Amino acid sequence: MRVLATAKIEAAAPEGGESILIQFLKAYRDAVQYVVDGIWLLGDTPSEESLHKMFYNELRRLGFRAHHVSEIYKRAREVVEGAKRNRGSKPVLKKLTARIHPLDYRVDFSAKVLRIAVLNSQWVGLRLKWYKYLDKYLDGSWKPGEILVSCRNRKILVYITSHRDVKPIDFRTVMGIDINFNNITYTVIDLSGSLVTIGVIPFKGLEKLFI
Secondary structure, eight states: OEEEEEEEEEEEOOTTHHHHHHHHHHHHHHHHHHHHHHHTTSSSOOOHHHHHHHHHHHHHHTTOOHHHHHHHHHHHHHHHHHHHHTTOOOOOOOOEEEEEOGGGEEEETTTTEEEEEOGGGOEEEEEEOOOGGGGGGGSSSSEEEEEEEEEETTEEEEEEEEEEEOOOOOOOEEEEEEEOSSEEEEEEEETTSOEEEEEEEEOOHHHHHHO
16 A cells, blocks of 8 residues: 655745756646647547647647656646536636646755756756654655646745655454544454443534634
């Protein structure tokens, strides 16, 4: 079984780097919107192979790397399928967020620096604001995956995903939870049906909500 974790980290770009990053994020958003506009009226959402034939060359001419383009396809399909599933109107994207493939970034955890590939073979370096709890992902057992880079109100945020494989253990007990107006009652039994423990936790959440 694979376990995923996402770390949210605030970042800062050196002088001049922020404007380059924002330019990339705007171009990325506009590219996703372009693909959304191009496939919205189609009956079925095209496969990634079809999207590649429709948009690859044009997006590459705009300065995106090959993996940028594949992530743009993926995001556009998610947006269109989600909107149609909810019977919504054609989405208009506003947020400055880009999904970055592992081959399009380099991270130095010891120096707390992240480098991201942007338009036209440029790279932007970001200084990461570190938190102690992030150290547990650096023991070699977690493998970094794709990241999300976002900018809102001039604040840069990086979401780094990591994963590792774990072996599920066999469970030995089952817990039942009963949420009442003024308490939570829990009961734990073993696999033979014998009672292990029972307890009551005071809780007034529903009482405050409905009374």
